[in-house]
Amino acid sequence: MNLNGTNGGFMQGRAGDSCVMIIFGATGDLTKRKLIPALYNLAKAKLLSRKFALVGAAFDPFTAEAFRDQMLDAIKTYATDELDAEVLAWFEKRIFYVQGDFRDPEFYWRLKELCTEVCGKNAIDENYFYYLATAPIFFGEIVRQLGHAGMTAEECDNWRRVIIEKPFGHDLESAKELNNDIKKVLRERQIYRIDHYLGKETVQNIMVFRFANSIFEPIWNRRYIDHVQITAAETVGVERRGGYYETAGAMRDMVPNHLFQLLSLTTMEPPVSFEADAVRDEQTKALRSLQMLSPEDVLSKTARGQYCEGQLEGEPVPGYREEPGVARDSRTETFVAMKLMIDNWRWADVPFYLRTGKRMAARTTEISIQFRRAPLVLFRNTDIENLQTNRLVLRLQPNEGISLQFGAKVPGPVMQLGPVKMDFDYADYFHCTPNTGYERLLLDCMTGDATLFQRADMVEAGWNLIQPVLDVWKALPPRQFPNYAAGSWGPREADELLERDGRQWNNGG
Numbered sequence: 001m002n003l004n005g006t007n008g009g010f011m012q013g014r015a016g017d018s019c020v021m022i023i024f025g026a027t028g029d030l031t032k033r034k035l036i037p038a039l040y041n042l043a044k045a046k047l048l049s050r051k052f053a054l055v056g057a058a059f060d061p062f063t064a065e066a067f068r069d070q071m072l073d074a075i076k077t078y079a080t081d082e083l084d085a086e087v088l089a090w091f092e093k094r095i096f097y098v099q100g101d102f103r104d105p106e107f108y109w110r111l112k113e114l115c116t117e118v119c120g121k122n123a124i125d126e127n128y129f130y131y132l133a134t135a136p137i138f139f140g141e142i143v144r145q146l147g148h149a150g151m152t153a154e155e156c157d158n159w160r161r162v163i164i165e166k167p168f169g170h171d172l173e174s175a176k177e178l179n180n181d182i183k184k185v186l187r188e189r190q191i192y193r194i195d196h197y198l199g200k201e202t203v204q205n206i207m208v209f210r211f212a213n214s215i216f217e218p219i220w221n222r223r224y225i226d227h228v229q230i231t232a233a234e235t236v237g238v239e240r241r242g243g244y245y246e247t248a249g250a251m252r253d254m255v256p257n258h259l260f261q262l263l264s265l266t267t268m269e270p271p272v273s274f275e276a277d278a279v280r281d282e283q284t285k286a287l288r289s290l291q292m293l294s295p296e297d298v299l300s301k302t303a304r305g306q307y308c309e310g311q312l313e314g315e316p317v318p319g320y321r322e323e324p325g326v327a328r329d330s331r332t333e334t335f336v337a338m339k340l341m342i343d344n345w346r347w348a349d350v351p352f353y354l355r356t357g358k359r360m361a362a363r364t365t366e367i368s369i370q371f372r373r374a375p376l377v378l379f380r381n382t383d384i385e386n387l388q389t390n391r392l393v394l395r396l397q398p399n400e401g402i403s404l405q406f407g408a409k410v411p412g413p414v415m416q417l418g419p420v421k422m423d424f425d426y427a428d429y430f431h432c433t434p435n436t437g438y439e440r441l442l443l444d445c446m447t448g449d450a451t452l453f454q455r456a457d458m459v460e461a462g463w464n465l466i467q468p469v470l471d472v473w474k475a476l477p478p479r480q481f482p483n484y485a486a487g488s489w490g491p492r493e494a495d496e497l498l499e500r501d502g503r504q505w506n507n508g509g
Ligand SMILES: NC(=O)C1=CN([C@@H]2O[C@H](COP(=O)(O)OP(=O)(O)OC[C@H]3O[C@@H](n4cnc5c(N)ncnc54)[C@H](OP(=O)(O)O)[C@@H]3O)[C@@H](O)[C@H]2O)C=CC1
Pocket: 024, 025, 026, 027, 028, 029, 030, 031, 057, 058, 059, 060, 061, 100, 101, 102, 103, 132, 133, 134, 135, 136, 165, 166, 167, 244
């Protein structure tokens, strides 16, 4: 992994290998909003090989021209970098399309023929980069069919790599099944299970912050840390993805993947190197050290909710059950909070409180580390609560940065303490806006660096922990949903989860 870049993020580093990228699901939402704009950004930054081509694959009977127009529109709408006519023209010439049904074996022979032709005519090396940006029910099927058509075996110097989107499985059993299925065709080194959080600069910065600064690591443990809160709060609802979200809910959508990535990076031991497997070994170890929740724990250490209509930024917003694609009596949770403990020497007895939800009061993804209070109250007029002053917040989005809160004397004749904050702001300091994450991950796949992708054992460790929660929830009588208003900080029971421990959520404090 290249951790040398600082002020340019993905803009630095070596360009991707010559390859054909085949997107399965090329007419879909993810391709339009994230993948194509990210590819354009890479092209503009000269990080896409000059010998690159894109083959879109989907069910729609598009002509190649119509598909190209759609992709150019997507770049114009969603690219974060300024448009450059020359780059656009270069990119446009390299876009191809193949129509078909992913379940149809004949489709793969047509795809193979097109890829061979594209490589031949454009002098592109036959490295194939498959991106599965389609419904999860097709993941196993596509890999199997690619194998059958002889499109996955690596020959001589040519590689074949597959990015698999989330959700990777629906539960522990299906995740294991999918891992087994794809491993019948691919080697682990060819599989890139994506979690776009890992592509975010500020998520990678957790490692740099911890392991490049000698002053924090000595206090990064149970002796100094009282508890940790990890929050991924969104103000958006389910937008166009009601159909998918109904089958997932907040727990499956965010916890075993994004939140557990943040948790494992925060708690893992220093890796022996920044090679892919060294980092992933430590992350997996951290996840395996999480205490399994018993059925009683599920009742007392988890909270869930669903939003009803409310107000956000002064505007009325509908409830979850009014969103398109959502059942009017839906029982799907749009908020989840949990208390987890880690059974190892570094973290024993330190609670980790995790929460994520849609339509919450503010958009914020952060890790808040609350240090223990000073052992004695030496100052008159200061109560013990005011000594709870040292808090380190790693803000991942928006306003990416880090802030450290500590106690300072309030000016005046009386010795009184007040909490103050020292703030580092990523954009201010480095004069750049951290990217969405997809640029970095696409480039890493094109250069063969799997550090920021999930390994099979990591995915299974995540599901293993939340499976008992899903099982208990399923067995319980239906919850009284909805139970929190859009624009609030979630249901009352999430606050009670911390209040029982004499603590409270850090809502932007
Ligand atoms: N959208 C997002 O923001 C995010 C999406 N993801 C994941 O990315 C993946 C794709 O999501 P998204 O883009 O939203 O999905 P969409 O439903 O928008 O797109 C699905 C794509 O798959 C194609 N497709 C579906 N069935 C077939 C078939 N039988 N044969 C050929 N093509 C088919 C569709 O083609 P056609 O339209 O021609 O029928 C379309 O191109 C999912 O796994 C999702 O969970 C992950 C994170 C965020």
